[in-house]
Amino acid sequence: MFSFFKAGQIEYLQSSLLNECDFLIHAFCTRRGGVSQDDYESLNMSFKEGDEDNHVLQNWGRLAAAFNIPLEQFLVVNQVHKDDIFVVKPYGGYFSSRAELDYDAIMTTRADLAICVKTADCVPVFIVDRVKKVIAVVHAGWRGSALGISAKAVQTLLNNYGSSPQDILAAIGPSIGQCCYQVDSVVADAFIKQKDCEEFLITVKKAGRWMLNLAEANRRQILNCGVPEENIDMSGLCTVCNQDMFFSHRGSGGITGRQINFMMIKGEPSYHARTDENNYSVQ
Numbered sequence: 399m400f401s402f403f404k405a406g407q408i409e410y411l412q413s414s415l416l417n418e419c420d421f422l423i424h425a426f427c428t429r430r431g432g433v434s435q436d437d438y439e440s441l442n443m444s445f446k447e448g449d450e451d452n453h454v455l456q457n458w459g460r461l462a463a464a465f466n467i468p469l470e471q472f473l474v475v476n477q478v479h480k481d482d483i484f485v486v487k488p489y490g491g492y493f494s495s496r497a498e499l500d501y502d503a504i505m506t507t508r509a510d511l512a513i514c515v516k517t518a519d520c521v522p523v524f525i526v527d528r529v530k531k532v533i534a535v536v537h538a539g540w541r542g543s544a545l546g547i548s549a550k551a552v553q554t555l556l557n558n559y560g561s562s563p564q565d566i567l568a569a570i571g572p573s574i575g576q577c578c579y580q581v582d583s584v585v586a587d588a589f590i591k592q593k594d595c596e597e598f599l600i601t602v603k604k605a606g607r608w609m610l611n612l613a614e615a616n617r618r619q620i621l622n623c624g625v626p627e628e629n630i631d632m633s634g635l636c637t638v639c640n641q642d643m644f645f646s647h648r649g650s651g652g653i654t655g656r657q658i659n660f661m662m663i664k665g666e667p668s669y670h671a672r673t674d675e676n677n678y679s680v681q
């Protein structure tokens with residue numbers, strides 16, 4: 399079950415399932431509690447959508463203060479609507495240039511690294527091995543979902559970390575709902591080969607149009623990897639229907655901000671993070 403909370407001025411959601419893991423901090427933030435104005439009102443966390451940089455910076459400052467996590471411990475990647483997963487090594491430097499960070503998921507065992515996904519209709523999926531303490535955040539738009547990015551993240555846990563499906567928990571945050579997501583044949587065709595696609599791709603009376611339930615598509619991918627149904631938590635909130643609370647790309651007509659969703663393993667970092675002009679390295 400998802401519930402609303404408030405830290406400082408920031409309103410966010412948490413999953414009760416993930417809250418049972420006392421080694422975790424996580425939040426699916428709303429758009430409330432920032433300083434951005436107009437189309438970006440108010441907690442816009444993206445510098446790429448036309449908002450004033452100064453406002454976005456202040457919003458990041460508010461987030462860091464509200465959760466008492468230093469800014470440099472948040473990790474954001476480029477998000478390019480593909481299915482590549484950035485697996486952060488447990489020690490040492492993890493990337494040499496921001497330009498290389500074209501990923502749509504991050505996975506780590508590191509403590510004190512808040513891994514993030516930005517969304518405005520796309521599905522934020524959090525995946526946790528509660529025994530081995532491995533966490534992953536996934537950005538699943540239609541392209542990534544069609545590529546099976548949530549299944550890929552679970553498979554990476556199973557194959558690379560020896561995870562057991564019954565130890566894996568997942569929380570699927572607010573996204574565009576089936577109520578609001580009409581798609582054409584280009585999108586529908588991309589899903590047609592997925593198992594149980596009739597459960598999330600619903601035909602409508604209008605020829606050549608379907609209603610797509612992206613959250614359910616991702617839930618099915620995780621289920622089909624053997625994760626028990628009771629281990630998956632769904633917010634059930636539609637970003638288009640709740641634009642007072644969430645940024646929505648489709649609902650806004652395209653000009654809007656991005657909310658942040660993050661998850662972190664608590665504990666002392668075993669490294670020192672620093673930045674310089676060209677590099678962001680970890681020692």
Ligand SMILES: [Zn+2]
Pocket residue numbers: 574575576577578636637638639
């Ligand atoms: Zn809706």
